[in-house]
Amino acid sequence: MRRASIWIFLACLCIPSFALYRGEIYSEDLRIQPLRDGRVSTTFSFITVLEGAVPRNPKALGQLDESQHYALFPLTLGQILREYAITELHLTLNAGKWNYDNWGHPHEAGVGTGAELWAWMGASEVTTVDERWSGLRNALSGLFCASLGSLDSRRTLSPTVAFPLSGSTPTFAPHELRHASLPSESVCTENLTPFLKLLPCKSHAGLAALLNPQKVFDADWHGMGIHVTWKEDTGVELKLTLQAVFNPVRTSAGKRRDWNLQSLFDRSIERSCPVASSSSVTVILPEEKGYQITPENPAHINGLVIYDLSSSSNFTIPSNIAMYWPSEHSFQYPLPPLTPVTPLSVKRTIHGTTQTRGVLSISVTNNSPQEISAGYLEMMPALLTLWMHTLKVEINSQIRSDLLSGLKYHPPSPQSNDRLSPSMLQAVLTIPPKTTLKLSMEVNKAFLKYTEHPPDAMRGWDLPGAVFFPLPQSSHDTSSSYDWERIYTPTLLVDLPTPDFSMPYNVIILSCTLMTLIFGSIFNLLTRKWVVVEIQE
C-alpha cells in the first residue's frame, strides 16, 4: 500500500516534467542502404528541435543572457551556441574517402576527409566575428576532444557561395561565414563518446544503442556530423548524424553481402528511447531483385521499407532487421567498366617529381547526357602557391577557356600573427555532356622554417580536398541542373622540402663562423699598417 502511494507520488512528479518537453521535439532515424559493391551504408540522424527558439543576437553579447533550461537539447552545446552567438554551425569529423562513383551522394553532404567546421555568425561591435570564431573552435575542441583549436587563421576562409546558410537568414545582423578544415584530423572513440553524451537517451536506448565504437570505427568509411540550423517557422534544429559504410563481404566468413543489425553493430535495440517522438529504421531497397528482408513489413513505399520503433507502435523490440540474398553463394564484385552513380566524377591529383614545383590537375567528368555547370572551390593552405597565370582548362588536349567563368582568386593574405591565410580559388566550370574536362595549374611548394614542420615532417602535408557545389538556382535555369549537393574530392598529400632537423646549432655556428672569418679578415686588412721587413736567411 505504502509502496503504491510512493509510485503514485513519483508519477505525479513526472507529469510536469513531461510538460517541460513541450517545445522540444526529439526524433531519430536510421537509413540503411545496401550498395552495389556489397557495402552497406548506414546513416543515423538524431534531430532535436527547440521550437520557437531564436539564435542569440550578437549585439546583445555584452548583456546578461536569458537562462537556459533544456530537457532534451544538450546544455553543453547550447551554452557554446549562446556564448558565441552562433546562428548556424556545421562540424563534421570523417575518416576515409567517400566513393561517389560507387556509393552515390551521401545522405549527409559533409563527407570531406578530416575535420571541417563552418559557422555563420552575426557581425557585432561587442566582439568581432573572428574572436568568437576562435572561442568557438576552442570550445568545440574541448567538447569533442578533437584538434579543432588548430583550425586557426592559417586555415580559415569565408567561401560564402559554396557554404550558404541552410536555414533562414536572421534579420538582426549582417552575417559572416567562417570555414576551416583540417584534413589530417582522424576520428576515433574519444570523439564518439562526447557525441553520444549529447543525445537524450545517450547510448542506453533507441537507435543510439547500436553505436558500438568497435564496429563503427572498423567500417570502411565513418564520420559524424553536428549541424545546428535555425529556421524561422520551426526554431533551432540540432541534427547529430553518424554515417558509416560497412563492408559485410570483408567481415563475413563466406564473402557474402548478407547483413543484419546484429552483424553490423554487434548490438541490438533492446528498448526504444521514451522521449523520442519518432524513431524509425528505413531500408532503401536495391534495384536488382533476389534479396529477402526480415521481418516482413507491409510498409513498402517507393523502394523503402520503414520500421517504426517508437514505443507507440506495435513493432516488437528487440528485433533484428536482416537482409540476405538466398540464391547467392558468395558476392561477386561487379566488374568494370561500371558507370558511376553520380552525374559528376572528380579526380584531383598533384604531380611533378621535384620537391619545389608541381602541377595540380583536376579532371571532372560529366556522366549525364546534359550539360552541367558546377562551382569549383579550392582552399589551399599557403604551403602551396598557385601560379594562376598557368591555369589551363582543356578538353581532349584542346584549350577551352570559355568553359571557365566567374573566376575569383584571393591570394594568401597575411594575418595579425604573421601567418598567411589560405588562398581561395573559386570558379564556375561548365562541363559538356559525356566529356571530361581537365583543369591544371602549376604550384610552388614552400620552404618552411624548421619549427613550422610537424614532428613527422617526412610524411608530408595533407591538403584539404576541393569542393564542387551546385550553383544557386536563381542564377541558373533549373531545367539543365540536377539536384545534388557538395562533392568533396579526396585529400592530397604533398611532399615539402625539409631542412635538416638535427643541426640548428651546427648551421648557426658554421654560418656565423664564415661571416666572422670574412669580417675579421677584412677589418684586419683595413686597420693594419704595411711595412717592409727584412727576412734573415
Added chain:
Amino acid sequence: MSILVNEGLWLLDNNIDPYVGGAFRHSPLLLSLFSTIVPPLPIIWALSDAVGAWALLRIWRARQGLSSLKGTGSDVENLIVSVYVPSAYFEYAPNAPHSYLLNPYLLLPSLALSTSTFENTLTLLALMFASEGKVSPALLAIAFAVHLTPSSILLLLPILMVLLSSPVSHLASPRPFHGNLKRIPFLFGEFTLYWLVLVGAACIIAGGSWNWVRASWGASLMLPDLTPNPGLWWYFFTEMFDHFRPFFLMVFSVHLVIYILPICIKFQHDPLYAAFLLVGVLGTFKAYLTLADPGLFLSMISLFPEVHGYLRHPIITTLLHLHAALLLPLQHVLWVSEGRGNANFYYAASLVMGMAGGAGLVDACWAGMRIAVGDAKVGAEEKVEGKGKVMWEVVQQ
C-alpha cells in the same frame, strides 16, 4: 624570376593586389614596365646585358682617363670589336665587356630571366655616370637601383665620392680625399629627391596602397621566403630558433651596412675601388643572393688591371669559385629533385660559395692596398755589408 613577373602581371590583369599574397615581390615600377611598355620577352634581358657591358667599357675608359672623344671609334664599335677581337686595340679594355657578357654567373641569371640582370645594369650605369661626372644621371640610376633592391644603398657613399673626386686610379699613390665635402649634402638631397619621386610613382602605380613596401623591401629585411639561394641567409633563418629570429635579422642587416665607412675611409683616394669592394660585400652577404651578385664583382675585377699582379691568393679564390659553381647545381638537384641528398648538401655548397665570395673580397682588399707599397722584390736581393744576402718582404703589422 620571370614566373613571378608573369604571376604579378596576371594578378594585376585580374584586379588583384599582387603584393598581398607574397607571390610577387618586385617593385610596382617593374610591374608597370612589363604590363604597359614591353612584355617580359628574353630580348629585354639581352639588351640589358648589352647595356651593362657597354657601361663597364665606359667605366674602364673613364678610369684610364680616356675621354670618349679621344677614342679610335664609337663606343658601340669598341664594344663589338672588343667582344670579337680580344685585345685588339687596348691592352685591357677588351676584358671589360666580354668579362661581363661571357661571365657564366651573369649569363645564367639572364637566361633564367632573373630581374637581378636589371639591378646589375642599373648599378653599372650609376657607376658609369659617376665616373663620367654626370651628377644627375648617376644619382637617378642609383636611386633606381636602391628602389629595386634596398641593399644597393651600400654603393651610395662611394658613388657620391666618385662624383666629388675622380674615377682615375690612385691606388698606387694614396692621398687624403680631396673632393669638396660640402657638396655631399646637396648630392644626397638630390638622391633623396629622386628616390622619393620613385617611391611616389610606385605608390601611384600600386593604387595608393603601401602593401608593396612590405612585400618588396620588407622581404630583404624580414626574409619571409626561405627558398634556397647561393647566399648565407636562407638556411640560417630556416634553422633559427623563433625567438632569436628578429635579433639575427637585425645582425645580418647591420652587418651589411657596417662595411661602408671603413672601406670608404681606407680607399678614400680611389672611391671607385671602394665601390668595387662594396659590390663584393653585396655579392657575398646580400639577403636574397643570386648568382648575378658575385658575378658583377668578378666582372668588375677587369676594371682594375693594375691590381691583378698583387692579388693575395688568386688560385685559391678561383678554385673556390670553381667548386661552388659545380657544387651548387649538383647539390640542389640531389636535394630537391632527386631526393637523394638533404638540405645540408646544398647548404655546404652555399658555404663554399660564401667562402669564395669572401676570399675574392679579401684578395681585392689586399691587392688594393698592397699596390701602394710597391714592388719590394725588385730590390729584394741586395748586398748589405756584414749581412750578406738580405730578403725583403712586405707584411702588415
